[in-house]
Amino acid sequence: MADQGALKANRKWLKIATRVVWVGFVLGIVGFPLYIWSVSVNLNNWFGELPSYSQLENPEQNLTSMLYTADGVPLGSGYFRDNRNPVTYDELGPNLVNALLAAEDIRFQSHSGIDLESMFRVAFGVLTFSPRGGGSTISQQLAKNLFRTRVINDDEKGKLEGKIGVLDQLIYKTKEWILSVRLERSYTKEEIMAMYYNTVEFGNNAFGIKSAAKTYFGKLPSELSVPEAAVLAGMQKGVTTFRPDINPESSKWRRNVVMSQMVKYDFLAQDAFDTLRVQDIDLSEFKQQDHNQGLAQYFREEARKELRVLASNLGYDLYGDGLKIYTTIDSRMQGYAEEAVDSAMTRVQHLFDSLLLKEGRDLWIDSKGRELDDFFDDFVVPRSTAYRNLVNKYGEDSDSVNYYLNKKKKLTVFSWQGEIDTLMSSLDSMRYYKQFLQTGFMATNPQTGAIKAWVGGINFKHFKFDHVQHGKRQPGSLFKPFVYATAVEQGYSPCYTFKDEAVTINVPGQDEPWSPQNAESRFSGEEMTMKLAMARSVNSITARVMDIVKPEKVSSMAKRVGIKSTIPPYYSIALGTEDVSLHEVIGAYGTFANKGTHIEPYYIDRIEDKFGNEIYRHVPRKSRAISEDVAYIMLNMLQETAKSGSGRGLAWTYGLVDLAQKQNEIGAKTGTTQNASDGWFVAVTKDLVAGAWVGGDDRAIHFTRWPDGQGARTAMPIVGIFMQKVYADESLGIEKSFFDRPAQLNMEIDCARFEQVLAPKDTTDNIIFEDDIY
Known part of the structure; x- marks a missing residue:
């Protein structure tokens, strides 16, 4: 029973x-x-939405928008949220392909998105408590990277997600299975592998294999060696853990694991592996890709501001749509400009520092060289970011503000001999950085308005402010050509003569007359033509011309030729008392070189979308400002500065003008403010207009003596060195040349043949000469 x-x-x-x-x-x-x-x-919304087939075929990625020079050179690392520059399969190279197959998915070519053998291996390992690696294929990992299947917003969740941990993992994995199969149906194996390498992250702000290869090894993906490819392929097991720059031993170990897998699957010979496995990872070319690297850093930042708006107006995202932006910058000329700034400013700074030490004075002085004792505390500190942040946090009267301003901390600071690691307080840092003189430089093609070089300061990493477009300062004598151009337009020959003597002008509506002084506060008593007076920047004669032509006409002239800043119709504007930017000055001088037609300087030539379709092309903005005759006469007058005036260093020091052989025609003008806080220089040729400004961050930072800070000494060397390099580079196609003389020029300009030419009319009634006062 x-x-x-x-x-x-x-x-x-x-x-x-x-x-x-x-x-x-x-x-x-x-x-x-x-x-x-x-x-x-997504039955009953239990599981959450999957990407549509349309999204699958057009997956959204943040692609880097790249800037290119006119000669095809990439400028910096571009504009991005994720520093990502996609590549095709052919651009990967066999080493990257083999390394990824060996490390992640050896049966990639034979499965359809899901590797059943790997899945069974993983499942058996889980059941026997002996894990045997992951089972995700390259296609599954791509699905996870592209569509962020495991990072879901609350409004994207299904009803079951976020409830049970194990169930969540199953749902996520299921989604990746489904998407990987769909990806395999939508793309070729080669496209999937390229997409995988384009989507993964490598640390150091490098997204995608092209950025990673550039960041860690300074190479294109196809140029990577077997060990280098193994390093990058191996990082996908743990980006931070296996980053070669912060964990070199772990990265080396992981690299060797990948290479051993390559040996296992016959991608690498055993003897080659035995040699390579002992070698350390070579990071001699490692350079994190950021906006402080590469050419034209100031220019790239200024272009970014305009491009962000322009792209938005065109319906694109500058930081995510992978635009190709072609600029007018020439990489060779930009390089020469940066070299010229470094060379010239090193010497100018050395002179300034040595005089500062010799004079034993504080940094901030007035126009007479007297120290401004409270300037730092009253003006510099309150305007600083550090001070404002502390006040916002602790309150203006809190002792904590003063405590933290004086607290020492580790800093890496700029110097002309290289960066220095040091201990400084915020106040120390402010004082230290204020001692550096700054500069701006720009060069354009006057016939097209295309900007060819742009340097906004001495070092973008440590000094972000751009002095080309935003650093408006008084131009001094650089403004005088607009006064003389007005006179020429009214019929005054450049050969008309004046006497250099003290002058007092009764200004309507003002109690005090205007009595401008010459640069060195003395008058020669010499009779000289307008041409020579402009070349020598004689204030007394410029003032007399201003009184003849009237301030309203000069203000109008400045606006017509390209000065955008407000220039009120005051008599004093003749001597450059109103702030302007280098950018607009170069555009205005370009009007003379372009036969009287003003072209707005520009730097964006065209833009293409990620598929290569042109979505924008610049249309030059032109306007007839002055006649061709007036423009040529002004060029002729500007040449006198390079021959006998303050710009003669272009010939004697830099050899740009052969006065004897007359092999080149260059017009030039210097500008220096009264207290020498601003030094300017502009050179004009038929094919190039180049100019520079030099000065302190604050107007109270300047040389004690006017001659030391004049534009011919501070700014001209930048322009001279730049043009020397440009002329020496035959690949640029810029040769020494002559201005085009109008066929029917109706005014005498050979002033050597005349002692004096009568003025068309005499409007000097309100000028009081010094001899007449007594």
Whole structure:
């Protein structure tokens, strides 16, 4: 009986087991596909939405928008949220392909998105508590990277997500299975591998293999060696853990694991592996890609501000749509400009520092060289970011503000001999950085308005302010050509003569007359032409010309030729008292070189979308400002500065003008403010207009003596060195040349043949000469 009972019990359990097997079989055959289908259609919103087929074929990625020079050189690392520059499969090279296959998915070419063998291996490892690696294919990892299946916003969650941890993982994995199969149906294997390498992160702000290869090894992906490719492929097991710059030993270990897998699958010979495995990772070319690296850093930042708005107006995202932006900058000329700034400013700064030390004075002085004792505390500190942040945090009267301003901390600071690691307080840092003189430099093609070089300061990493477009300062004598151009336009020959003597002008509506002084506060008494007076920047004669032509006409002239800043019709503007930017000055001088037609300087030539379709092309903004005759006469007058005036260093020091052989025509003008806080210089040729400004961050930072800070000494060397390099580079196609003389020029300009030419009319009634006062 007992045996019969046991037999009945065994039969009962056999039936139960059979039913369980059948139920499991039915569930496996019917239920699992039904589950997969439910996830794919998000049944009852239990699982969350999957990307549509349209999204699958056009996955959204943040692609880097790249700037290119006119000669095809990439400028910096571009504009990005994720520093990502996509590559095609052909651009990967075999080493990267083989390293990824060996490390992640050796059956990639044979499966359809899901590797069943790997899945069973993983499942068996879990059941036996002996994990044997991951089972995700390259396609599954791509699905996870592209569509962020495991990073879901609350409004994107299904009803079951976020409830049960194990269930969440199953849902996420299921989504990746479905998407990987769909990816395999939508793309070729080569496209999937390229997309994978384009989507993964490598640390150091490098997204995608092209950025990673550039960042860590300074190479294109196809140029990577086997060990280098193994380093980058191996990082995907843990980017931070295996980053070669911060964890070199871990990265080396992981690299060797990948290379051993390459040996296993016959991608690498054993003897080659034995040699390579002992080598350290070479990071001699490592350079984090950021906006402090590469050419034209100031220019790139200024271009970014305009491009962000321009791209938005065109319906694009500058930081994510992978635009190709072609600029007018020439990489060779930009390089020469930066070299010229470094060379010239090193010497100018040395002179300034040595005089500061010799004079034993504070940094801030007034126009007479007297120290401004409270300037730092009253003006510099309150305007600083450090002070404002502390006040916002602790309150203006809190002792904490003063405590933290004086607290020493580790800093890396700029010097002309290289960066210095030091201890400084915020106040120390303010004083230290204020001692550096700054500069701005720009060069354009006057015939097209295309900007060819742009340097906004001495070092973008440490001094972000751009002095080309935003650093408006008084131009001094640089403004005088607009006064003389007005006179020429009114019919006054450049050969008309004046006497250099003290002058006092009664200004309507003012109690005090205007009595401008010459640069060195003395008058020669010499009779000289307008041409010579402009070349020598004689204030007394410029003032007399201003009184003849009237301030309203000069203000109008400045605006017509390209000065955008407000220039009120005051007599004093003749001497450059109103602030202007270098950018607008170069554009205005370009009007003379472009035969009287003003072209607004520009730097964006055209823009293409990520597919290469042109979405924008610049249309030059032109306007007839002055006649061709007036423009040529002004060029002729500006040449006198390079021959006998303050710009003669272009010939004697830099050899740009051969006065004897007349091999080149260059017009030039210097500008220096009264207290020598601003030094300017502009040179004009037929094919190039180049100019520079030099001065302190504050107007109270300047040389004590006017001659030391004059534009011919501070700014001209930048322009001279730049043009020397440009002329020496035959690949640029810029040669020494002559201005085009109008065929029917109706005014005498050869002033050497005349002692004096009568003025068309005399309007000097309100000028009081010094001799007449007594």
